[in-house]
Amino acid sequence: MRQVSDHCRLVKYFLMSATSLFIGAMHGMLQVFPPIRSWLDSIGSPYGGPGHMIDPLAHAHMNLVGGVVSLAMGTTYYLLPRLTGKTLYSQRLVQHNFWWLFFGVYGFYSAQMIFGIWEGNLMLHDRTAMAHVHHFYGPVVAVAGTSMAVGFIIYFVNIVLTMTGPSGTCTKEE
Numbered sequence: 001m002r003q004v005s006d007h008c009r010l011v012k013y014f015l016m017s018a019t020s021l022f023i024g025a026m027h028g029m030l031q032v033f034p035p036i037r038s039w040l041d042s043i044g045s046p047y048g049g050p051g052h053m054i055d056p057l058a059h060a061h062m063n064l065v066g067g068v069v070s071l072a073m074g075t076t077y078y079l080l081p082r083l084t085g086k087t088l089y090s091q092r093l094v095q096h097n098f099w100w101l102f103f104g105v106y107g108f109y110s111a112q113m114i115f116g117i118w119e120g121n122l123m124l125h126d127r128t129a130m131a132h133v134h135h136f137y138g139p140v141v142a143v144a145g146t147s148m149a150v151g152f153i154i155y156f157v158n159i160v161l162t163m164t165g166p167s168g169t170c171t172k173e174e
């Protein structure tokens with residue numbers, strides 16, 4: 001069976017970053033189109049209500065977590081061993097980190113967009129149904145948010161255990 005090298009496994013962090021920045025930027029462009037902007041304003045964006053879920057929450061997290069954080073994590077995993085001479089504590093954690101973050105951020109974005117559009121339409125046409133639908137928003141976002149947070153925790157643990165592991169080339173012999 002063909003083996004995939006450790007640094008080739010990091011490519012998915014960069015693919016996720018490029019895809020997320022693309023989605024986040026298209027989202028940003030669409031939300032300044034006047035008809036979409038006035039619809040978002042009418043459902044509470046950016047201060048509260050369903051509009052707040054679409055702008056800024058969905059937009060911010062796709063760009064910042066999906067785009068910037070995945071780029072930062074992939075780059076750190078590539079550079080840290082080269083700068084310190086240390087071996088990464090765990091390649092399995094690198095993989096776990098990616099998938100928890102990936103499902104977390106895309107789940108979070110999907111939840112914000114689906115509930116934002118759904119509740120936004122109900123807010124304008126049927127406020128009683130909106131309150132009913134909103135009961136499901138909390139648990140769904142909590143699951144997606146926790147998945148994102150697990151990604152961040154794994155990242156932090158892997159970096160700390162790498163840095164506290166066997167010494168690398170950053171320390172000088174006297």
Ligand code: HEM
Nearest residue numbers: 056057060061064065068069144145146147148149150152
């Ligand atoms: C475990 C990861 C994360 C979770 C679960 C999470 C969740 C949330 C939630 C629920 C809010 C809404 C607060 C409100 O309703 O006012 C929020 C706001 C925000 N988050 Fe995150 N977040 C996470 C990580 C991040 C990271 C890493 C960044 C940036 C790099 C970020 C950027 C923002 C920004 C800019 C806002 C403010 C949006 C506004 O203006 O209302 N988040 N986040």
